[in-house]
Amino acid sequence: MSFHYSNCVPKGDSNATEDILKAAANPKVISFAGGLPAPELFPVAAVKKATDKVFDQFGQQVLQYAGALGYSKLREQIAAIMKTRQVNTTADHIAIATGSQQAIDLVAKMLINPGDVVLVEDPTYLAALDVFRSYGAHLIGVEMDDDGMRMDDLQQKLADYPEAKFIYTVPNFQNPTGRTMTAARRQEMVKLTHAAGVPIVEDDPYGAIRYAGETVPPIKHFDHHGEVVSISSFSKMLAPGLRIGWLTADPAFLQKYTLLKQNADLHTDNLTQYIISQFLMDEDLPAHIKKITDVYEHRAKLMLAEIDHEFPADVYHSQPEGGMFIWVQVPGGIDSDELAKRCLEANVAVVPGSAFYSGKAEPGTFRLNFSNMNDDQIKVGIKRIAKVINELGTN
Amino acid sequence: MSFHYSNCVPKGDSNATEDILKAAANPKVISFAGGLPAPELFPVAAVKKATDKVFDQFGQQVLQYAGALGYSKLREQIAAIMKTRQVNTTADHIAIATGSQQAIDLVAKMLINPGDVVLVEDPTYLAALDVFRSYGAHLIGVEMDDDGMRMDDLQQKLADYPEAKFIYTVPNFQNPTGRTMTAARRQEMVKLTHAAGVPIVEDDPYGAIRYAGETVPPIKHFDHHGEVVSISSFSKMLAPGLRIGWLTADPAFLQKYTLLKQNADLHTDNLTQYIISQFLMDEDLPAHIKKITDVYEHRAKLMLAEIDHEFPADVYHSQPEGGMFIWVQVPGGIDSDELAKRCLEANVAVVPGSAFYSGKAEPGTFRLNFSNMNDDQIKVGIKRIAKVINELGTN
Structure with missing residues (x-):
């Protein structure tokens, strides 16, 4: 006998995003894939x-x-x-x-x-x-x-x-x-x-x-x-x-x-x-929030500067004023799952844009998290992604 | 505009059981209606x-x-x-x-x-x-x-x-x-x-x-x-x-x-x-559980003895060997909601049996909790219920 699941249960057992998050646990991988706050700031x-x-x-x-x-x-x-x-x-x-x-x-x-x-x-x-x-x-x-x-x-x-x-x-x-x-x-x-x-x-x-x-x-x-x-x-x-x-x-x-x-x-x-x-x-919650936002501001600005420096000029990125994420779109119609897969092969994890759409996904999109990585990781990780994008552009 | 709720949401806003639990918060009321562990035993x-x-x-x-x-x-x-x-x-x-x-x-x-x-x-x-x-x-x-x-x-x-x-x-x-x-x-x-x-x-x-x-x-x-x-x-x-x-x-x-x-x-x-x-x-969990069961055993036995002493002989009660509840059925076909209502008027709360049935409820049933009340409350509370049962029997 096997269980007969309801329509509430997704048919597959796994998905691309879950696989990426698992792979990102490898210490060789720099992960911009998660959505974790910086634990060193927890009071x-x-x-x-x-x-x-x-x-x-x-x-x-x-x-x-x-x-x-x-x-x-x-x-x-x-x-x-x-x-x-x-x-x-x-x-x-x-x-x-x-x-x-x-x-x-x-x-x-x-x-x-x-x-x-x-x-x-x-x-x-x-x-x-x-x-x-x-x-x-x-x-x-x-x-x-x-x-x-x-x-x-x-x-x-x-x-x-x-x-x-x-x-x-x-x-x-x-x-x-x-x-x-x-x-x-x-x-x-x-x-x-x-x-x-x-x-x-x-x-x-x-x-x-x-x-x-x-x-x-x-x-x-x-x-x-x-x-x-x-x-x-x-x-x-x-x-x-x-x-x-x-x-x-x-x-x-x-x-x-x-x-x-x-x-x-x-x-x-x-x-x-x-x-x-x-x-x-x-405790003083606003003071604690100030501490968090100061660190996240630094990381976001660093990541945005690295993106501007390393990525081809025709790559779109959003300009967040807070939160934890930057959105990127590479032109040329490349499948976002393929892009994320190539990044993971280069030891840097991103979440492919396909995961976030209700219907048809915009190609070439991915999400970057900046709250959970230090300066060196941000610099090295963005360079790795840039290399993948440049290689795809010359294919 | 009002919200259009799904079929998951019950039609009514309240029910008899909730009303009883609210009324049981009155300090005059001895409540056997809840299902709470004895807080004095929390480690x-x-x-x-x-x-x-x-x-x-x-x-x-x-x-x-x-x-x-x-x-x-x-x-x-x-x-x-x-x-x-x-x-x-x-x-x-x-x-x-x-x-x-x-x-x-x-x-x-x-x-x-x-x-x-x-x-x-x-x-x-x-x-x-x-x-x-x-x-x-x-x-x-x-x-x-x-x-x-x-x-x-x-x-x-x-x-x-x-x-x-x-x-x-x-x-x-x-x-x-x-x-x-x-x-x-x-x-x-x-x-x-x-x-x-x-x-x-x-x-x-x-x-x-x-x-x-x-x-x-x-x-x-x-x-x-x-x-x-x-x-x-x-x-x-x-x-x-x-x-x-x-x-x-x-x-x-x-x-x-x-x-x-x-x-x-x-x-x-x-x-x-x-x-x-x-x-x-x-910690020693089995030792802690022993402490709880000793107290609950005492309360259950006391409540069962009081029931046997106070209730008419033709009233059914279950014989639990653990847990927190005793089940009672009064013969004569009285509606369990009415019975619980009468108890509440006598300042003792029970949950009417009607709440626990998937379909048609057995009449005259109610649930008693013994884990959360002390000896005096058990003695006085059971006497109050007995009085209600006896009055109903002579109506």
């Missing part, structure tokens, strides 16, 4: 101190079952964080998730029936595409440029698919492109979707990690009708091993969320919720 | 010590992203625990989940398409029923007696529903009945289901908490064809606030599980996995 001592305090004050309580919405004190603190992001909200609009990935998964489960249309930026976060596909979504890509999702194409897609269940967007330092949607487009997006009756799911894990340019308010800031569900996380500004994310949404939506959250894992790890709450009370 | 100091060690040895590592299958050392330790339970297995047959609830949810997602038949004990764990319903399962109840699921009825249901996707069972100290399936039935169940080609999902959160009778091997012990997925958790033997559960299954099954686990929350809280691993290395 280990401060988190340990916060944890000790939690055990001393709330020992029994943090080891017991808890409510599905999340720790009320932490929800208040998150509401205060959202206010600094120009989203004027309260704790009853906040629900905790086991990382923002769970928020994406449960919001998708709440809204998608098999066959339903979901609009996504093309390219976009690959694990969101996997989630939407697992619920049987019919994915429709919306085109982007350097200012984020294009509103003319969104308008067209809303006209073509008036029954779309929601639009998924990563407006800040998008994964994989590093691009940021302008404030004007965010405002227009809310108008267009309100008129069309299609809600927005805003995924904002990177927004706090800005090292250049001016802060742009979240899409949720422009939402006056409770039509935007905004998702964020402590993974990039504190530590991803502590799986704490959150949703900002109307209480009526969170009431439904809670029902599926209980099904999913009863509630998020209680100890971890208290640790983050204590950290927020005792 | 707070030992968990704190383990946590400090983890930060000192693995600070950066535990705050970073990690693999979806779970921390390899912890998976080895769990395989060793499974060996003490007579399941001869290795770490590659173990995957971590964010509590056993997540394991139930993801296994259900892996196997259920809308309309698929799932066989369940009647009554059974209500949050498993909620999960199966969220994926559109057609639930078919299998009858139980004091020895657990009845094999004659299982055989009948397998004949009636040969297309069933799996059978869900809680074989040890079942929630809600406290009943344990005999070894002979487990062996027979594996034979019947193997012949029928229907896998078993064994949910065993309570098995370690045995205070009387002889240990019965898990159903997985009798499985020679990789057709049983066995789920367990540290929630009852250590602490539920640390959301760590696991699956024991064939590697091919876990490969598929990993794909949906990544979608669900990328991976389980990394710090918490390391804390439990360190605790298992440094």
Whole structure:
């Protein structure tokens, strides 16, 4: 007997991206393929101190079952964080998730029936595409440029698919492109979707990690009708091993969320919720974020300078003002999987663009991560990629 | 605009059980309604010590992203625990989940398409029923007696529903009945289901908490064809606030599980996995479990003695040899919701039997939890329920 899997389970057992991430574990390989924060910046001592305090004050309580919405004190603190992001909200609009990935998964489960249309930026976060596909979504890509999702194409897609269940967007330092949607487009997006009756799911894990340019308010800031569900996380500004994310949404939506959250894992790890709450009370989060952004700024600028110096002039790259990623496109129509394979043979790992598209991938594209590698690795790695590109150009 | 929810979302916003649990928070109410371990038994100091060690040895590592299958050392330790339970297995047959609830949810997602038949004990764990319903399962109840699921009825249901996707069972100290399936039935169940080609999902959160009778091997012990997925958790033997559960299954099954686990929350809280691993290395888990079972034995025996003393002789109650629950049935056909409501008016909370049935509920049934209340509360609470039963009998 073998198990008869549901339609939620992908047919294959593996994929190109997973294989690359595995190969990137080889110490000979310089990996720009992952999406990991720099571990040397984790505030280990401060988190340990916060944890000790939690055990001393709330020992029994943090080891017991808890409510599905999340720790009320932490929800208040998150509401205060959202206010600094120009989203004027309260704790009853906040629900905790086991990382923002769970928020994406449960919001998708709440809204998608098999066959339903979901609009996504093309390219976009690959694990969101996997989630939407697992619920049987019919994915429709919306085109982007350097200012984020294009509103003319969104308008067209809303006209073509008036029954779309929601639009998924990563407006800040998008994964994989590093691009940021302008404030004007965010405002227009809310108008267009309100008129069309299609809600927005805003995924904002990177927004706090800005090292250049001016802060742009979240899409949720422009939402006056409770039509935007905004998702964020402590993974990039504190530590991803502590799986704490959150949703900002109307209480009526969170009431439904809670029902599926209980099904999913009863509630998020209680100890971890208290640790983050204590950290927020005792430590200076903005100062910690400044430390991270300073390092990432240095690495991004170094990588961009090396790209400009080493890559042929006709190679496109994005200009991130924060986050962890740069997007590259090599002209000439080369298959992105082939390009990534050649890079790996040259001991440098990138994620091929093909992984991030809802439909047909743009050729010659790949994603570079700059947060997790040191200066030497960045310099040597970019030279290796340049060699591959030059060889392909002369084939 | 309002959100258009998927078929995964329950239509109502609330249910009777949730209302009872809320009402039970009133300090005047003695609550046998929850399913909480006794918090005074949590090994707070030992968990704190383990946590400090983890930060000192693995600070950066535990705050970073990690693999979806779970921390390899912890998976080895769990395989060793499974060996003490007579399941001869290795770490590659173990995957971590964010509590056993997540394991139930993801296994259900892996196997259920809308309309698929799932066989369940009647009554059974209500949050498993909620999960199966969220994926559109057609639930078919299998009858139980004091020895657990009845094999004659299982055989009948397998004949009636040969297309069933799996059978869900809680074989040890079942929630809600406290009943344990005999070894002979487990062996027979594996034979019947193997012949029928229907896998078993064994949910065993309570098995370690045995205070009387002889240990019965898990159903997985009798499985020679990789057709049983066995789920367990540290929630009852250590602490539920640390959301760590696991699956024991064939590697091919876990490969598929990993794909949906990544979608669900990328991976389980990394710090918490390391804390439990360190605790298992440094502390004597069997000794800790002995402490818990001694207290629960005392409370169960006290509650059973009070029931025998206070309730009319024709009231049925189960005879648990472990776990946290006693099942009661009052004769006379009274609606269980009405009975629970009357109890609440008398300031004692129970969960009505109706919550636990896949189909039509047995009247007059309710679940009592004995792990979370002290002796005085047990004595007074049972007297209050007896008064309600007696009043109903004379109406």
